[in-house]
Amino acid sequence: MDLPQVVSRDEWLAARKELLVKEKESTRVRDMVNEERRKLPMVKVDKEYVFEAPDGKVGLPDLFDGRRQLIIYHFMWLWESDQGCQSCSLLIDNVGHLSHLHASDTTLALVSRAPLAAIERFKTRMGWTLPWYSSYGSDFNYDFNVSMDEAVAPVEYNYKNKATLLLEGMAFMTQGDGQGVSVFLHEGDSVFHTYSTYGRGPEPLVGTYNYLDLTPLGRQRYINEFLHHDKYEA
Incomplete structure (x- = not known):
């Protein structure tokens, strides 16, 4: 996959702040969905x-x-x-x-x-x-x-x-x-x-996915492509 573009610190900060707005909105939506989940009938x-x-x-x-x-x-x-x-x-x-x-x-x-x-x-x-x-x-x-x-x-x-x-x-x-x-x-x-x-x-x-989602390379593999933890080569 292509790596992110290399930019100046100021350009990076502007892009980061723009993404932060979307992250906060995503958090708000997640909180709303969680509240609706708690209200489900049983x-x-x-x-x-x-x-x-x-x-x-x-x-x-x-x-x-x-x-x-x-x-x-x-x-x-x-x-x-x-x-x-x-x-x-x-x-x-x-x-x-x-x-x-x-x-x-x-x-x-x-x-x-x-x-x-x-x-x-x-x-x-x-x-x-x-x-x-x-x-x-x-x-x-x-x-x-x-x-x-x-x-x-x-x-x-x-x-x-x-x-x-x-x-x-x-x-x-x-x-x-x-x-x-x-x-x-x-x-x-x-x-x-x-x-x-x-x-x-x-x-x-x-x-593991939550951690990898923070990285530029991302998840890298579909969930079924992970191995049992004792099957990875050293």
């Missing part, structure tokens, strides 16, 4: 889901770990290679210290439609300590539209049905597993689903 989860954890079977309320809010990252499993996908792994590599979320009464957990033994093996390989549950054998992934199989449920991903996905050239998203984020609130004895996002929706959680 839906009571009236179905019991069973997950596999290292200590045995647990339900959705157990995933909150005693906190009021739960963020689930739907971690896509690559069945052909029996490991977690690279882009999902990049996102999890960028998760900070969980104490900051916990101090805000919020739990972060991973859920994959894969056998727990496979999850535990990959988790150990990656050196992660986040809670990671198996939804293998349950309807959870299908109900939250991150597993696509017409024999189980109507195909939908990123709020688009199968016909729309095919029309938009996204046939690869009409079968198998995808990734996404879902948010839940525990109020009294009830659990509510408040938000889900898919596709590029979870992208702000990828800190």
Whole structure:
């Protein structure tokens, strides 16, 4: 790619101030969208889901770990290679210290439609300590539209049905597993689903991209082109 033009300090400062106006407007719009997200109505989860954890079977309320809010990252499993996908792994590599979320009464957990033994093996390989549950054998992934199989449920991903996905050239998203984020609130004895996002929706959680966006060379590669962190050559 072409490098930026070389200019004087005064020219650079003028261009920087012009960009600053756009950055501030972008921040204002982001704050507005965040406020609208918090105002979204919510839906009571009236179905019991069973997950596999290292200590045995647990339900959705157990995933909150005693906190009021739960963020689930739907971690896509690559069945052909029996490991977690690279882009999902990049996102999890960028998760900070969980104490900051916990101090805000919020739990972060991973859920994959894969056998727990496979999850535990990959988790150990990656050196992660986040809670990671198996939804293998349950309807959870299908109900939250991150597993696509017409024999189980109507195909939908990123709020688009199968016909729309095919029309938009996204046939690869009409079968198998995808990734996404879902948010839940525990109020009294009830659990509510408040938000889900898919596709590029979870992208702000990828800190590597946020850093690279500050640089002249930018992101340099599509998210699927990143490798598992133990696969880069020295």
